[in-house]
Amino acid sequence: MSTEAVFKGWAGLDDKACQGNLKFQEFEPKKWDEDDVDVKILYCGICGSDASALSGEWGPVDNVCPQICGHEIVGEVTKVGTSPDNGIKVGQLVGIGAQSDSCRECDNCKDHKENFCPKQAITFNSPYGRGNGKGSISRGGFAKYWRGPSRFAIPLPDGLDPDIAAPLLCGGVTVFTPLERYGAGTKAKNVGVIGVGGLGHMAILLANGMGANVTAISRSDSKKEDAMKLGASNYIAMGDDLKKAFEPHARSLDLIICTSNPSELPVADYLPLLKPEGTFCLVGIVPKPLEISTFPLIMGTAAIAGSNIGNPDAISRMFKFVVEKNIKPWIQKWDMEEINKAMPSFQKGDPRYRFVLVNTDNGGKL
Template structure:
């Protein structure tokens, strides 16, 4: 079905024009979607997770908020395709269930795009921040995220959701899931990295425990206090280590027990060096949480242990597709709480208080999403 046979849906979304507005005062407004291109799809949004990148954007952390009509974010989208252009990617058809993550487009011309690693493109278009499209009829149009009724964008970034996966549970995988799946997959959790540590048991950390366990790794959950121990063990961790304030002393007591650490915590200053004793020779410390202050690490421990410190940037469409298939095949089920999208302001207030255990999912009940 092409654009010639499908009427335009009503595009409207929940947004803010002022950083003070996001916390309890977001409003629903109509918006103009990007100009149609023949590789685009329209998606009726059923579910959309809430992620800290969304709230950071609404706070103004990524720059001024859009005022035409408002900053509409949301980048953990699952919905149903309602319109397909003449040149769809992924074999998409009307009625198909798809997921859309942080990225809604890339330039398509650079070497990283040609290598199908679009998450490294230097001209990305995002769903967690209203940013311009750079190509086709839509060049100059602003992106809109998933706190909305409908999403329009290039079909390359709309990933089919496997039939065995709960659609609501798939939503937070589109960012929270792929953020940790990528480094776990890249560094060989369960194969090369038999023993994996997860630092920080929050929204990302809970996904990391679930995926690392499903990959066959022995998982050690690492947190400052004992408060998340019961949850971490239920999620699949074999061991729980509460470091307290003396991380280095705790790490030395567990010296050489881990092949890989995925750090999901994002404190003001990340004390990477204090975690290094956990690692065996040739171990890797990979971080996905962004700490404001620079990371300072002396070269000695890295050289002596042949250790590596790495970051990880979400994942490309192909990586998201692999993650969704893996989650369906291994019955990975995130811990979520659903909120009616019409109560987005209540959800934001609760999110801001740190209530989620461990991901919030907005449900578009008006579109047929199920609470």
């Protein structure tokens, strides 16, 4: 049995949307395809990308109206097409992250690396590119229901709390992917995490769960106690003199995950922390181009890398991993009816360390 969804959500209509001016209204979901599912949304995390879109940082908000953001969605399947992926059934709990579709035809898609598909659809403000839904604009999780391809609705394993799962779907998998790729706890036994925030706190939890010795790196000592509770063994407060702060820790790290996104980043100042053949990996977007001499890269055989969002298979592996290791992001829950209070609070930097919106009328629990 399925329930017919009514698609309503909190829409951004202008560049003041993030200031507490989201409007609750009906919206048009993608046109139905037989590999789609409808999902009754229980929880949705708030991510920096949502704030960037709704504040006009990525272009005028009214360029795509209405903007229904939110891409850390957890909910219950209420309708399934005749040809679903993942064996999804009505009543099942699933999670949807930052990607909602791909072309299914390129080499990346065939290799289950849909996050590299050049024609992928992001979960909000992005046109779908195939099937009946071609040309439909994707709508995210600041809503009562979500509709999209079942391939990108990842079943939650037993033992994973749905509210905890929400922030893992973007923030979590964004750091899980490079930690897994570069062998945190195995090849990379010593891992540094720059930034103790939404992504950074999950990077500490995950790297520690993988068996790595974790060093948290932050501007001041204000988050040291939290970092240690999260599983860090060491802590570096950078202060204003990076060279002085880093000198006692020279060549101590195999891998550094940079989760912060300052306007500019003096990446060369961080390289002395790396052991030979170490990797500095960015997951936060730094607007100003990086500047670095080739000499320290060559002398240390160092690599500077970036890492994309995770594909559906990576999300599934991460879900199983966090259940096995009993990893739980630190979340603060808001009734989704109070989204116009939650967004300004998020913008001020209040989360410790991730906000999750709850549709209590759909069955979510505060």
